Amino acid sequence: MKKVLLISSTLLLAFSLTACQNMKGRDIGTVAGGATGALVGSQIGKGSGQAVAIAGGAVVGAVVGHQVGKSMEKKK
Numbered sequence: 001m002k003k004v005l006l007i008s009s010t011l012l013l014a015f016s017l018t019a020c021q022n023m024k025g026r027d028i029g030t031v032a033g034g035a036t037g038a039l040v041g042s043q044i045g046k047g048s049g050q051a052v053a054i055a056g057g058a059v060v061g062a063v064v065g066h067q068v069g070k071s072m073e074k075k076k
Contacts, residue, residue: 003042006054010035026069033059033065 003070013035039055 006042007039010038024069025031025073026066029067029069029072030062031065033068034062036065037061 014029035058037057037060038054039057040061041053041055042050044053044057
């Protein structure tokens with residue numbers, strides 16, 4: 001149940017933040033990447049190890065998403 005709640009709240013946060021019209025591509029990429037990374041991290045490990053995997057996945061996903069969004073802005 002906790003996993004479903006975590007995934008749902010992460011996705012809800014990601015979608016609500018990406019709805020902001022004045023966000024740049026890198027901001028959207030950061031949010032989407034962080035949410036995706038947290039989702040992937042939630043599938044790894046158990047207990048406190050899972051919490052670390054979620055946090056690590058969110059950070060790595062946010063960094064990668066930011067870079068992708070930034071490169072997409074340059075192509076416009």
